[in-house]
Amino acid sequence: MIEAQVLDTPIGPLAMLARQGVLLAAGFTTTGPQEMFERLSPELRAEGMDVTDDLGRPARAVRDYLDGDLTALDAVPVEQPGTPIRQRLLTALRQVPAGVTISYAELAERAGLPRTAARAAGSACARNLIAPFVPCHRILPSGGGYGGYYYGTPVKQWLLTHEGAPAAERLRIREH
Template identity: 45%
Template sequence: MTAYSSTVDTPVGPFTTVVAGDGAVLASGWTPTIDDLLPVIARSLRPAEVRGRPELGAVTAAVRAYHDGELSAVDGIEVRQTSGEFIRRAWDVLRTVPPGKPTSYTDFAALAGQPDAVRAAAGACARNAAALFVPCHRVIRSDGSLGGFRWGLPVKRWLLDHETP
């Protein structure tokens, strides 16, 4: 399969997206290179070839709009990830966490249907290849501290501040 990538400048650094031929996001994050993204794509979805493009239509428009303040711009973008049943459900739940209303890892586990699976819920965040489109940055520790984030805590802090009214 051939996929396509594009990098755009954002206020918090370069943001790169890798999409399948049909436009579904396979991976994304605040990095200038696809080398940071390809390893997090599930093997069954990993493209054989990635061709760079200046932009990716609706995906690039959504990334720009989000960073410009239209926080719901990324909501309708299709994402393609695969994993076990709980992780897939957790990723779906992440897409329902509203901007400006971060949830704790404990509450996230409960929302995903397994209140005792806090570590698994944190693992769903860590395994999320489609940052921003599946907003794992909206999950924080119960004490209000940030927890982890693949793209760095300064990026997570910027995103949470950006989403706070």
């Protein structure tokens, strides 16, 4: 059975879904956990979903993150589907520390892929099921600005500001 919880945050409700302590999905949604549940694979959806008042470790990590412990989300185990290349990108993405922003090309490079794999990096971010635990909000276009974000640019801006990252309007990611 997939367990779900919705936490109120300063940027709106955060729905989280976990199975046996491993986070399978998380995202900012006004429709509750059902939206996140529908993004799971058919095999996982077949397990059903039960809404709980306390998901445990993931909920504590979110509260700690919001209270200023910017590394709290890093310790929560996560699992999401994908090809070996996507898994490498998601692993590299999870290693980008709070307050740091990098480009899609840099993410590809950190995953051991050529910088030309920036499009694959963008695709991995777009399909990320576990925000903000897998911090796709820390990836910005190399030309500046915030770029896209599944939950909207204001949420991405808030997360980056909370983490102390430089304002994207003033930031140009250096391509080396």
